[in-house]
Amino acid sequence: MVASAHASPSTAPISITLRVWRQAGPNQPGKFVEYPAKDLNPNMSFLEMLDVVNDELERKGEDPIAFAHDCREGICGTCSLVINGKPHGPHRGVASCQTYMRSFADGDVIVVEPFRAKPFPVIKDLISDRGAFDQIQQAGGFITARAGSAPDANAIPVPKDNADLAMDAAQCIGCGACVAACKNASAMLFVAAKVSHLGLLPQGQAERDQRVLAMVSKMDELGFGNCTNQYECSAACPKLISHDFIARMNRDYIGATFRQAFRPKSLSTAGGA
Amino acid sequence: MASLDSKIPSGPLADKWRKHKTEIKLVNPANKRKYHVVVVGAGLAGASSAASLADLGYQVTCIVFHDSPRRAHSIAAQGGINAAKNYQNDGDSVHRLFYDTLKGGDYRAREANVHRLAEVSVNIIDQCAALGVPFAREYGGLLANRSFGGAQVSRTFYARGQTGQQLLLGAYSSLSRCVGQGTVKLVTEHEMSDLVVVEGQAKGIITRDLKTGKLHRWSADAVILATGGYGNVFNLSTYARGSNATAAWRAYKRGACFANPCFTQIHPTCIPVSGDYQSKLTLMSESLRNDGRIWVPKKKEDCKKDPNSIPEADRDYFLERIYPSFGNLAPRDVSSRAAKRMCDEGRGVGETGLGVYLDYSDAIQRYGKQAAARANLQNPSAEKIRELGEAAVAERYGNLFDIYKEITDESAYKTPMRIYPAVHYTMGGLWVDYNLMSNIPGLFVLGEANFSDHGANRLGASALMQGLADGFFVIPYTIGDYLATQKPGSRPSADRPEFAAAEKNVADMIAKLLAIKGKEPVNYYHKKLGKIMWDYCGMSRTEEGLIKAIGLIQNLRAEFWAGVNVPGSAETLNQALERALRLADFIELGELMCRDALERRESCGGHFREEFQWPDGECKRDDENFAHVAAWEYQGEDKVPLRNIEPLNYEFTKMSVRSYK
């Protein structure tokens, strides 16, 4: 068993055919174009395979396939390919950049598309604009604490369970695969992860109600769809963020809605001196 | 000749920063609104500075090439962030953190800067906890710490293996708040491609909109560069593919001095290279060295064997052997070179022979037994211990083991990881004074993009600390000292000829690249550059090699400008063009790095010149002749740049031979 664990992975080269979505620009028609990719080392990553294909295209003076990427280690959330109908490719809990060619067989036809949703318009080829996520964050995804105003970090203990759960939610890399995978193009998983991360911590309580109301309202305004609890999002999520956070956000949102409706208003109108 | 006044405040070391803060010029709140600051970059340094300055009342525009500020390369930092909190009661203090950092940097950093860094480190943790960074906690709800290379105390705060991510998200959330409130204007997918200097002062930048290709002019009262490091000169590195030197390099070409460019850090624990298609190297966090033991077979003939079959007696735990007091936690440069020596001796492992083992079996046993004892198991079976041990290791390092498994298809729980050093951090960067201002007034440089705090080697968990220190706690004070000298509303119009000239400069370069229509793709040249740099300006350097490298790079540069094929147009998103523009800068910077390495005739920290070593292979510093910062000044196309010197005056610490034995 130990020996088999060490057996070095097969390096027999494979050849595949790519069917890639090519689209010159936003609002332009796109189509699938086939590219052969031959003699690939199965240990190369999917993006490295695209690099190789692109080098070949560039050599011929053809426009390389545009695809988003940066860290190439599954943390920045830039890469965003739908590979054979699944955001981020065949494996669970990994990003596109962590997909390796050993997951495919010699002779496979691999269909590659951008993340799609109305709020994620395609910019070019396999790149879509996910700026909507930033807008949701700007609406409330923060704790207001200006530099220099913080108490000692240990002044507010955080129960380990809460800290762990908050970290589970905070791991979201903002890739948008949840939206891409959801039949409704709903951003619930992303927003829930954000809301839960801050809402689980004592530091996040002061703005908790306001945060969830503002972020959900921004999410709706941006034209994301409505969740029907299908959990495709968490299944496609490279960080396997749990849809339990969606339930948590639903509760928070409804609670905040009612609290806001019945909370007495301060009658003082006096401003600061 | 540039004037390099470090502006280090006088007085006792521990009082310098406090004193400076009280003496520094202030800008009154009504005037702050009138100053416009452009911040390039939104990593830890950029995001924290943009938010802090906006909160103070300045008008801030934050520009990044990424599609979202949250993607900055800071996101990839795994291990942790240092702070002299002494929460562990193990004798840590500001002074000790200061001393460790200075010593870790092999006495090539400024005392005053490093001390300030250690001082504000404590505020960083407070600030980040307040922002909701989910740091690891103990059962009592208080913050947990771990130990990191180059330190004998546990002062590293962490959030699982994603500390950089969580800190960046904290800084990003502050930035987002400001954007939402309208106090920061955020501009994404714009790459800074030139600096505009008006009457000797930095007054704006030129950016290229990566989506439309349009060039934009931004006029400002001050410009902050927080654009990260330039390790991608080596092509293969632990950096994100998009990390680039362009902003810093164009500033250099406008007169900003580039300090200590040859100081690059090679991180000991990365996944070894596997093929020539490879596009990046993945770091296995230094925290793995806490519990993992590094070894190679004693006998060459064992190198290709299954490591589990090699008996204890035939293993050489070389770090523990050579550096008994720091063992597997010796600093990065020291550990990296030791690993290289083992491989050079022919005892490297893996297919290429460029690798050493990082073994968790002892840790699994140890944790397994502890867990069994905690669970009150009498005579637990070996399997049970293994199972408990693996679970304990998974809890601490699970994500790293997962990454390793994904990349190599091997389980590091069962068989030792193979690791090898890789380029990871650049200590060099644009020269800045104590106020973080470059020699071009009005140009400030923060985070990894400056050279300031890590000397010749950066300790683990110190870059995150520096980025946030610069952005949250230093620049908010020091920028005022400059702005107070500028008349409110005196910022130049973007119609001035300096802006037009800078814009034309960029447009010309783009047109030139597109017109070549040569034979080879951009990557072809980048790989070549990387190989030259790694071979001659990597882990160890020689005079002969460096001279050769300079020639090779000059040739490569000519080949590139004659033979690259950049398809497409400048008017759309064109990733080949982006890569080509960045590579053009890397090639020139690579040459400068070699020059710097050549001129620094000593070994120190990450800079190892084979000619200068102690008999045991350790760095032989030359404090007499090289206790200084080398700040290179651009002299014009194809002219040899000028090497300026800022002497390092150690008033409070004695420069001693760095020993981790």
Added chain:
Amino acid sequence: MSLLANLFSSSIGRKFLMAITGLILTGFAFGHLLGNLQIFGHPDQINGYAHFLQGLGPALWLVRLVLLAAVVIHVWAAVALTLESKSARGPEKYGVHKWLTATLASRTMRITGLVVLAFVVYHILHFTVGLAGTDYYKGNIPAVTLSQDVREFGFPLAARGTEAEDVYSMIFIGFSSPVVSLFYILATALLAIHLWHGADSMFQTIGLRSNKWSASLRKVVGLLALAYFAGNLAIPGAILTGLAKPAPGTYAAQHLATTPAPATQAAR
């Protein structure tokens, strides 16, 4: 008021309304099923029960109003949310799409819901208003006189000797038609599927679902949906196959003896 705005215009608010109305409708569906299962008892049982409900007067209307409101809100929200979601998916469809985990039930909610809506409309015309198949509508068949006191869990519903409409016969005659019965069976099967996802989903929507118990919840909901279907299948199923025959002496027994429905013939 932002309470109403949040509930009626936000995504989560409308989902919440769907969950609450869904809960009401589910409650009704189960209650109604239990009531209907009395068909297998003495004819007086269900007739007395129906009589009691008819006699509730304003209370009956209140319940009907609540139910109607629930249906309207439920359907309105379903339609509004669905249209938004469809548009959010964007103009360009995926070339290849793969389901990862979504259950068949969850993927067919819109269809099952609409068929159920159509069914309910038909059913009300059928049994409550009597527009479909008027010849055996309860109003067209002779009333019965209860031969015993009718009680439910000891609670008196109708006294012996009361004149009541012959719901018992209406149901037997109604379900003697295979077309009608099969439609009922199909519709209730779809409803059970709707509930299978719906009841589980409801907990998620109101925020009371987590990995600690979602597996158990799924099982319980699955069993309930199955039980619901079994119950609803039993009534037309038993009548159609002849396993349940109208009690001798009832109008239905006489009526079916003279004009046997085709399926009942075949079964013999």
